[in-house]
Amino acid sequence: MSFAYKRIIIKIGSNVLTQENGLPDEARIQHLVEQISELKKAGKEVIVVSSGAVAAGRSLIQIPDKTDAISSRQLLASVGQVKLINTYAHLFGLHQLVCAQVLVTKEDFRDRGHYLNMKNCFGVLLQNNVIPIVNENDVISVTELMFTDNDELAGLIASMLDADALLILSNVNGIYYGDPKDPNSQIIKEINASTTGFSSFVSTQRSQFGRGGMITKCQMASKVAQLGIAVHIANGKTQNVLLNLLKGNLEHTRFLPDKTASGKKKWIAHSGTFAKGVVQINQGAKVALNNNLKAVSLLPVGIVQIQGAFQKGDILKLVDEQNHVVGFGIAEYGSEKAIERLGQQKQKPLVHYDYLFLNQEIA
Numbered sequence: 055m056s057f058a059y060k061r062i063i064i065k066i067g068s069n070v071l072t073q074e075n076g077l078p079d080e081a082r083i084q085h086l087v088e089q090i091s092e093l094k095k096a097g098k099e100v101i102v103v104s105s106g107a108v109a110a111g112r113s114l115i116q117i118p119d120k121t122d123a124i125s126s127r128q129l130l131a132s133v134g135q136v137k138l139i140n141t142y143a144h145l146f147g148l149h150q151l152v153c154a155q156v157l158v159t160k161e162d163f164r165d166r167g168h169y170l171n172m173k174n175c176f177g178v179l180l181q182n183n184v185i186p187i188v189n190e191n192d193v194i195s196v197t198e199l200m201f202t203d204n205d206e207l208a209g210l211i212a213s214m215l216d217a218d219a220l221l222i223l224s225n226v227n228g229i230y231y232g233d234p235k236d237p238n239s240q241i242i243k244e245i246n247a248s249t250t251g252f253s254s255f256v257s258t259q260r261s262q263f264g265r266g267g268m269i270t271k272c273q274m275a276s277k278v279a280q281l282g283i284a285v286h287i288a289n290g291k292t293q294n295v296l297l298n299l300l301k302g303n304l305e306h307t308r309f310l311p312d313k314t315a316s317g318k319k320k321w322i323a324h325s326g327t328f329a330k331g332v333v334q335i336n337q338g339a340k341v342a343l344n345n346n347l348k349a350v351s352l353l354p355v356g357i358v359q360i361q362g363a364f365q366k367g368d369i370l371k372l373v374d375e376q377n378h379v380v381g382f383g384i385a386e387y388g389s390e391k392a393i394e395r396l397g398q399q400k401q402k403p404l405v406h407y408d409y410l411f412l413n414q415e416i417a
Contacts, residue, residue, distance in 0.1 A: 059218035065208035069225035070290030071106035091149035103208040110134030157191035223290025228307030246310040279309035329371040331362035351403035354395040381412035
């Protein structure tokens, strides 16, 4: 089975672009650029989310042992980002292609207006046949404001741009039934809403050079697939990984896309960090909201408790009575009115269905 995607996000992990000694693998970068150039010639729109700035910095500068971790990362990223983007620019130039640097932080997704401005920037680049090279701005990001890793950033970009597919290139062949190091373990080829039991096998170990692990990949991939975008996890060190994957000639894991959601819901899905209030709902409301047969809004009668001060238009986090996150939504009115109407029947919804995103639990 081949995949005829038009707009593709390609996330390249640190371990794919880095040698065992921690220095950049320039031959691997060149090979990936050659494949992306082939995709461009075939009429695909490609956005690259690339790690590797810190590794590139490590190849240029020696850091004193006494330097703290945050300062070290800022120094390596700021020096290395120049080398990384210059490497991409040179290699794409050999194929008569132009790339652009896009550095972002989590704060760039903080409100709808800023989000749409960034979306417009990507649109202009794609319209002019420019390949965006996206990375987190580690120079100004500090730990509490950082993405979990570039997988989370890639998921945000895929949702923002209504991509057809997100290809995550890691240093493993996919998600396995069992330990990937066990020769008897098999790759899970397809994962959808009805797939259960795989998360207990997923390694919690983080990659050698990256910040994330396979658990975060699964959680992000499931959320993105729920928004109607196919997600593929494959081994980026495999020869011709991109071309073979899209031709259907590569063993890997694919998260099947669910029904598509509106653009606003795609924004809400990734806006939990900026929630202004927490709304605790009862079991009846939780069951009603998760009814797949009809669209249901969150009514005050199903609300147990409200925490935080918020206004109309703010993001709300919805939790159940055990404080498990149920989803996110946009407030139809402020917290004062919401508290007044708490538990009351025949009241206007606090969150309308059109502005409600419900989490899909990973079994």
